[in-house]
Amino acid sequence: MTAEATGNGEKDIVILGIESSCDETAAAVVRNGREVLSNVISSQIALHTLYGGVVPESASRKPIEKINPVIKEALEKADCELEDLDAIAVTYGPGLVGALLVGVAEAKAICYAKNIPLVGVHHIEGHISANYIEHKDLEPPFICMVASGGHSHLVLVKDYGEYEIIGRTHDDAAGEAFDKVARAIGLGYPGGPKVDALAKTGNPQAIAFLRAKIEDSLYDFSFSGLKSAVLNYLNQCKMRGEEPNRADVAASFQQSVVDVLVQHTVLAAKNYGISKVAIAGGVASNSTLRSAMTEACEKEQLSFYYPSPVFCTDNAAMIGVAGYYEYKKGVRHGLDLNAVPNLKLGQR
């Protein structure tokens, strides 16, 4: 790749993003923050399916085998060499420490060898930034609802790299609830996409599962009560000797999660006077959530943004994008950067 100049005379900024916080080992090359030149993901879903979920020890060991081939492929697909990179952006938290360390150590080694800047990125900042890839016009401020296997946050994105968490889950993350309910109705791992697919053949009004509200906190979430309600329902069916309609259970559970996510997000946008809404994280690829949020935003005259499914679930392009905006702000990390399993959003 040759160093090109953009139309406005500025030199292109090419960033290699690396992501290894949990399930996936991923690398991507991103130009000028919004153009994805390559996006390579090596998934451990097959391995986790074998055990019915993420086993931290194996989730940590796999990235060591994958990281070099994944980076090589990302560079090749982008027609790029290490020498073309302006910086490396790497997820350094939150996540599984063993998995995070693989990406962080690799990024530090390349930055040291090539004498280029290192930018550590928060995983959730990456998820939020995935929205910039396909929406070239999207600029902060906006409200972003981030729902994944480990997080359910309502975030006010004030500016690039400036976040205020205005709502969070008090117990399970939304994706975690999808995974647990999927297991209970015999769908296996990963639960979200399987519940999404089965729910299409079910009736979302068949079972009146609760819509959890947290007293005194308008924007917070709670999903463990809903998960227990589903388990209780399944037990009651069993005790009565009845076979539950799994599609109805999936559709009714999913509707309950979607209703709460949509209501809280739209309420936050209205109360904060923000006209733009985005979603992010694995659960953002849920088809019912996407259509319900589209409808609610249309009704409230809010602009709605969402990434393609491949940029919703864990990937490194989103880390490259977030890294670009951090890099532009002058954020640089030293070679003493460590993995921080419980890193807080906005912490540097």
Ligand code: KG4
């Ligand atoms: O963002 P992600 O890939 O990893 C984390 O940062 O956790 O999210 C994975 C989560 C899993 O819990 C998975 O079941 C859920 O996202 N998920 C979905 C869908 N696709 C993935 N949940 C609901 N509907 C989907 N279509």
Ligand code: ZN
């Ligand atoms: Zn994630």
